[in-house]
Amino acid sequence: MSARRLKLSILLAGLALNAVIVLAWTQLWITVVLDDGQVLDVAGDVAAPAVSTLALSGLVLVGALAIAGPVFRVVLGVLQSLLGATITLSGAIALLAPAAASSAVVTAATGVAGAETVGALVATATLTAWAWVATAGGVLLVALGVATVATARRWPDSSRKYSALRTEPVESGDPVQDWDTLSSGDDPTDSPSASR
Numbered sequence: 001m002s003a004r005r006l007k008l009s010i011l012l013a014g015l016a017l018n019a020v021i022v023l024a025w026t027q028l029w030i031t032v033v034l035d036d037g038q039v040l041d042v043a044g045d046v047a048a049p050a051v052s053t054l055a056l057s058g059l060v061l062v063g064a065l066a067i068a069g070p071v072f073r074v075v076l077g078v079l080q081s082l083l084g085a086t087i088t089l090s091g092a093i094a095l096l097a098p099a100a101a102s103s104a105v106v107t108a109a110t111g112v113a114g115a116e117t118v119g120a121l122v123a124t125a126t127l128t129a130w131a132w133v134a135t136a137g138g139v140l141l142v143a144l145g146v147a148t149v150a151t152a153r154r155w156p157d158s159s160r161k162y163s164a165l166r167t168e169p170v171e172s173g174d175p176v177q178d179w180d181t182l183s184s185g186d187d188p189t190d191s192p193s194a195s196r
Helices: 005-027 052-066 072-095 103-110 114-123 129-154 175-183
Strands: 029-034 039-043 122-127
Touching: 005 052, 005 129, 005 175, 029 103, 029 114, 039 103, 052 072, 052 129, 072 129, 129 175
Parallel strands: none
Antiparallel strands: 029 039, 029 122
16 A cells, blocks of 8 residues: 555544544433333433544644644554543443443433432343444444554655745855945845846
């Protein structure tokens, strides 16, 4: 695979994964049935509230990665893995304890607060596929960050318009001659064609 195609593939994969995670966060994650038969829907924004911020940060990171130099690519790749690990952790907490992840919705519906009391009210808490999608997306982001670090030196350089440093030598004339020319009334910065 060419260096340009490798870079493009990793950037597109990062965009796609973060977009899917944001989409998953907006969907239904848990269906809770209370002891009295009341059914409550819990979206990802309640079950794992940090996921959207992490995924949006991942989207910004992909934009920075597109123009970063080799050293910053490595730093951003490590950061991408950390974001993915945090998304995975947030999703895993909801997957392992869906009743606890639903407590805010149960409290809003019943007026009962407290982890133990809310847990006693929940008869069943069923997970949907979206919780798994977001968690799997986090795992894939970790792998993508590792791939970024491993291949960062092979990527082509970004365009020069994003470079803050110019490494071109500055053409300089003789300073004494330039001063003498300026003293005689001529501008040494004018080109011969401009003075005609």
